Amino acid sequence: MANQNLGNNYLGKVKDCFSIITLLHENLYFWQKIKGKMGGLFHSLLDIFTYCNEPRISRKISRYGDIYFEVYDPVSNQNMNFGSEQEVKMWLEQKYYH
Incomplete structure (x- = not known):
């Protein structure tokens, strides 16, 4: 019984780590998209002023x-x-x- 609880705790911690990694990856992707959109806006403004x-x-x-x-x-x-x-x-x- 104690070994099963230890195994369940270990699996729970592994799942928590994967959840954190997934969340970090999603946040990184979100900020990369924002950066890309801002870069696109900058290029659009640049196009207006210097064709x-x-x-x-x-x-x-x-x-x-x-x-x-x-x-x-x-x-x-x-x-x-x-x-x-x-x-x-x-x-x-x-x-x-x-």
Whole structure:
């Protein structure tokens, strides 16, 4: 009986740790989204005051830790995501140098 209570206490503590880690991860993701929205607002204001027709490229990290590149093309008013720097370079060469 004592071993079962000890096991239940251990499992309860493990569950509590996972709950805390999950909560911290969700809070981190929330603040990253806020930061991204504020960055987007800043870029929008910057666009209003200084129009530039060159693409804007941002290196991003997904909530799963994967790196990707977000490209905004003001000429076509499109946002695109690429999985690697090489893909961005290929798109730039195709779009602007051919």
